[in-house]
Amino acid sequence: MSPERCFGSPKGLSIRYQDKRVRVPYAGMEKKKEVLTTADKLVLIAGKAGADRKLKFTSLIHLLNSEYLYDCYKELKRGKAAGIDGRTRESYTDEQMQEAIRELIGLLKVKRYTPSPVRRVSIRKDNGTMRPLGIPTVIDKVMQKGVTKILEAIYEPTFLPLSYGYRPGRDAHACIKEINHMIMQGKVNYMIEADIEGFFDHVDHQWMMRCLDQRVADPNFKWLIARFLKAGVMHEGRYEATGEGTPQGGIISPVLANIYLHYILDLWFMKEQKQQQGYAQLVRYADDFVIGVQHRQEGEKIKEELGKRLETFGLRLSKEKTRIMEFGRFAGENKKRRGERKPDTFDFLGLTHYCTKTKDGRFMVRVKTSRKRINRNIGLMKTWLKQVRNILPIERMWPIIASKLQGHYNYYGVSGNFESIQRYYRKTQYLVFKWMNRRSQKKTWNWDGFLKYLETYPLPKPKLTYALYNTW
Numbered sequence: 354m355s356p357e358r359c360f361g362s363p364k365g366l367s368i369r370y371q372d373k374r375v376r377v378p379y380a381g382m383e384k385k386k387e388v389l390t391t392a393d394k395l396v397l398i399a400g401k402a403g404a405d406r407k408l409k410f411t412s413l414i415h416l417l418n419s420e421y422l423y424d425c426y427k428e429l430k431r432g433k434a435a436g437i438d439g440r441t442r443e444s445y446t447d448e449q450m451q452e453a454i455r456e457l458i459g460l461l462k463v464k465r466y467t468p469s470p471v472r473r474v475s476i477r478k479d480n481g482t483m484r485p486l487g488i489p490t491v492i493d494k495v496m497q498k499g500v501t502k503i504l505e506a507i508y509e510p511t512f513l514p515l516s517y518g519y520r521p522g523r524d525a526h527a528c529i530k531e532i533n534h535m536i537m538q539g540k541v542n543y544m545i546e547a548d549i550e551g552f553f554d555h556v557d558h559q560w561m562m563r564c565l566d567q568r569v570a571d572p573n574f575k576w577l578i579a580r581f582l583k584a585g586v587m588h589e590g591r592y593e594a595t596g597e598g599t600p601q602g603g604i605i606s607p608v609l610a611n612i613y614l615h616y617i618l619d620l621w622f623m624k625e626q627k628q629q630q631g632y633a634q635l636v637r638y639a640d641d642f643v644i645g646v647q648h649r650q651e652g653e654k655i656k657e658e659l660g661k662r663l664e665t666f667g668l669r670l671s672k673e674k675t676r677i678m679e680f681g682r683f684a685g686e687n688k689k690r691r692g693e694r695k696p697d698t699f700d701f702l703g704l705t706h707y708c709t710k711t712k713d714g715r716f717m718v719r720v721k722t723s724r725k726r727i728n729r730n731i732g733l734m735k736t737w738l739k740q741v742r743n744i745l746p747i748e749r750m751w752p753i754i755a756s757k758l759q760g761h762y763n764y765y766g767v768s769g770n771f772e773s774i775q776r777y778y779r780k781t782q783y784l785v786f787k788w789m790n791r792r793s794q795k796k797t798w799n800w801d802g803f804l805k806y807l808e809t810y811p812l813p814k815p816k817l818t819y820a821l822y823n824t825w
Contacts, residue, residue, distance in 0.1 A: 391421035395506040402568070403510030410507060414573040417461065417499050422454045425498035429491070436490030437472045437587045445491065453492055464576065468493045470585040470592055471600050485554070487586060487600025497604040500577060504608045507568050512611060513619045518639030519607035525702045526819045528638045529720065529767065532645075532701065533821050536718045540632040541645035541681045543652045546699045548674035549663065552640035553606060554598040556613055557667035558582050561599075564616045581605055597667065610639060617666045618642070625655065643701055645681075652677050682716035684708055700725070704767070720821070722765045722773035730761060731780050738788040747789070751810060754785060758813045766818040775815045782812070 389397075394416060401408055426442075435441045445453070460466040471487030489497060505521075512520065517528035535541060561582065565575055586593045586600065599606040614637065622635045622644075631647030633655065646652040656677060660670045679687060684696035685708055698707040704720040711717050734757065741750060758781060765774050786803045798806070 391416045391418060392424070395502060398503070399506040399510055402507050406511055409568055409570040411570045413503055413569065413571040414461075414577065416503055417458070417496070419451070419454050419458055422457065422495050422499050423451060425502070426450050426454070426491075426495045428498060429494055434474070434488050435472075436488050436493065437469055438490050440491055442491055442494075450495075454495065457492060457496065461577070464573070466496075466577070466580070468496070468581050468584040470587045471603065473586045473588040473593075473600075474602075484601065486602035488602050489584075489604070493581075493584075494604055496577075497581065500574075500581075501605050501608050503574075504605075504612070508608070508612055508615070511568065512615055513623065515622075515635050516611060516615065516619055516637045518637070518641075519611060525638060525764070526767065526821075528636060529702060529704060530821050532636050532643065532706065533718055533720075535634050535636060535645050536681060536706075537716075539634055539645060540647045541634075542679065542683060543646050543649050543677055544680040544699055545644040545646065545652055545656055545659075545677050546675065546701075547642055547644065547656075547659065548671040549640050550669050550671045552668060553601045553610065555667055555669075556599050556610070557597055560617070560666050561609065561613055564612050567616065578605075578609075607639065613666075614640065617662065617668075621662055625658065629655075638702060641701065643699065649677065649679075680706075680708065682708075685710075685716075703765070704770070717822075719769040720767060721770050722777070726765075727773060727777060730777060731784075734781055735784050735788075738784055742788045742792050751812075754781070755813050757781075762813065762816055763818050766816055768817060768819070768821040771815060771817055774817075778812075778815045782807075785812075 398410065402410075426445075429442050431442055433442065435444075457466065469490045469492075471489050471493075474486050474488060476484050476486060509520065517523040517525070517531070536544075558579070562575060562579065565578065569575055581603070582599060583595060585595050599609050619635070619637065626633050626635075629646075629651050631651055633644065633646045633651065635642055635644045644652070644655060646655065656670075656675065663670060678697040678699065680696055680699070688694065688696055696708045698705050700706075700723045703723055703726040705723045706718060706720050709717050709719050737757075745753075758778060761777055762774055765777075786798060786800065789803075790798055
């Protein structure tokens with residue numbers, strides 16, 4: 354969110370940032386003794402960062418005081434996995450955390466603070482491969498949270514409108530809507546679907562620090578960030594040094610990723626776009642992005658130059674997953690004229706984007722849940738029901754099932770995707786019926802009896818929750 358600066362009363366300059374307001378006295382005014390909290394100072398930092406995009410901040414480490422870090426601890430989410438020390442947020446009392454923060458501040462002042470290695474776990478991706486995640490300790494999460502909020506105050510006013518991931522007020526739905534508007538309003542005839550191989554595992558630490566140098570001139574604050582980057586990983590009881598990358602799972606990783614890609618991708622594309630004769634636009638969500646272009650020749654050039662640009666900074670485009678496809682209002686007619694199949698589709702943020710027409714024959718871009726995502730989500734529901742069918746009573750299972758369904762609708766219930774979420778609802782109904790009847794050797798329900806039970810204890814019905822179309 355860009356800081357809003359406005360002059361209210363004659364008493365001073367009022368700056369608003371993230372729904373907070375701080376008044377700054379004019380020079381020469383009578384100064385009042387007022388102690389500003391770190392949260393207040395972040396508002397001022399955001400205002401200065403937005404007013405002067407070349408301004409560097411020379412004194413930041415002092416913002417990490419005990420009161421501020423305790424507030425960061427309070428903001429940590431509950432129910433998260435433990436780091437290598439085996440402790441969760443819930444395992445700390447307020448007194449224990451306050452004491453731990455005091456020790457943390459003491460170590461930080463003498464530059465003896467050393468983040469613990471992250472605990473590595475792996476989760477399965479849609480394509481069957483495993484994605485490594487790094488889980489920090491609670492104490493390191495507190496420190497990362499504090500550093501992240503400072504970096505966001507500095508860089509959020511700097512980031513370009515084309516980036517959406519892990520930014521306030523710019524979620525996945527807003528990103529999908531922007532892609533829809535780009536194709537419907539812009540002169541898009543081709544789409545570049547790009548994929549960076551293992552982005553979070555290959556962020557170059559030296560280039561990362563040089564990106565931070567653009568706005569951060571406090572050597573102690575940069576030293577702390579470097580410590581997080583070099584913390585290492587514990588995997589199956591073995592320590593592994595980290596010479597590159599920012600482990601996914603760390604609180605600080607998303608903002609560092611946005612800073613890195615802001616300088617090596619976003620700004621580069623804006624400069625490259627000005628040299629194009631036709632239309633070109635990039636839309637990015639974290640490390641996932643697509644580019645819409647008007648001319649194929651210019652699209653091929655952008656793709657080639659993009660590959661070279663990323664290699665300079667230690668990254669690489671996936672040859673298998675990066676492609677240029679004909680896509681847009683003329684794609685269907687062109688394909689038909691050449692005797693080819695329907696226009697290609699592309700998946701982005703779990704949704705398949707495809708070309709179609711309205712009832713009156715006008716061009717339209719629509720989305721549906723990607724096949725990989727819906728199969729994965731159905732598989733997860735099946736696995737969960739199989740695991741808990743003999744553990745949880747039905748009165749405890751029902752609210753959880755309802756919550757899982759509602760969460761699915763909240764994300765995938767976008768305009769035009771009713772059929773997909775209805776399929777998920779019906780498949781969930783069948784799975785519940787199937788696994789509830791396996792709680793014992795004797796069947797407890799027939800289908801008619803199950804439907805009557807649903808009349809008394811209904812599960813959430815499919816419902817669209819987010820409007821993509823007719824919003825421009």
